[in-house]
Amino acid sequence: NLPSIEDLRAQIDSINDDLIRLISRRAQLAAEIGHIKTLEGRPHHYDPAREERQLKYIEEVNPGPFTAAALKSIFKEIFRASLDLEEANDKKQLLV
Amino acid sequence: NLPSIEDLRAQIDSINDDLIRLISRRAQLAAEIGHIKTLEGRPHHYDPAREERQLKYIEEVNPGPFTAAALKSIFKEIFRASLDLEEANDKKQLLV
Numbered sequence: 001n002l003p004s005i006e007d008l009r010a011q012i013d014s015i016n017d018d019l020i021r022l023i024s025r026r027a028q029l030a031a032e033i034g035h036i037k038t039l040e041g042r043p044h045h046y047d048p049a050r051e052e053r054q055l056k057y058i059e060e061v062n063p064g065p066f067t068a069a070a071l072k073s074i075f076k077e078i079f080r081a082s083l084d085l086e087e088a089n090d091k092k093q094l095l096v
Numbered sequence: 097n098l099p100s101i102e103d104l105r106a107q108i109d110s111i112n113d114d115l116i117r118l119i120s121r122r123a124q125l126a127a128e129i130g131h132i133k134t135l136e137g138r139p140h141h142y143d144p145a146r147e148e149r150q151l152k153y154i155e156e157v158n159p160g161p162f163t164a165a166a167l168k169s170i171f172k173e174i175f176r177a178s179l180d181l182e183e184a185n186d187k188k189q190l191l192v
Contacts, residue, residue, distance in 0.1 A: 070177035077173040081166035
């Protein structure tokens, strides 16, 4: 017997909760790195080599069913949001 | 004392592993829903009302530090990838 769409959606909703928690925790960690870089006088947060290493790893371990390109596009959106956050935090520190 | 950038990156790498696992599991569940819809003769997988409900929830529970807009942009990328996957699966079933 097939599970119901309702059951599957409940499982997705539960995963969404985990994703919100993990993505937000990851954002906190990225912001901490940004703060350290700022304290060290390194105002440029964009680190293409670090992003590239993560994307290469994601491609290597991708279990599917998403294509590597699809999975990487999701992580690229996370990277972009993190960079925006770090740059916004920098501006705030300059205003203090 | 501040944690080192290296330590923070190790924590991020560990979260990346969890995200890869959860995003892939979520993709599987979405593909199952797509399969059921196809079996039921509902070829259109895009469900804007369901997406809107999830985005509204994400905005309500967003713990930060990402803005709601940033967090939602990440989930929109997940929705887009899921829809692409379901449509690709449909094409495969038609070819069988």
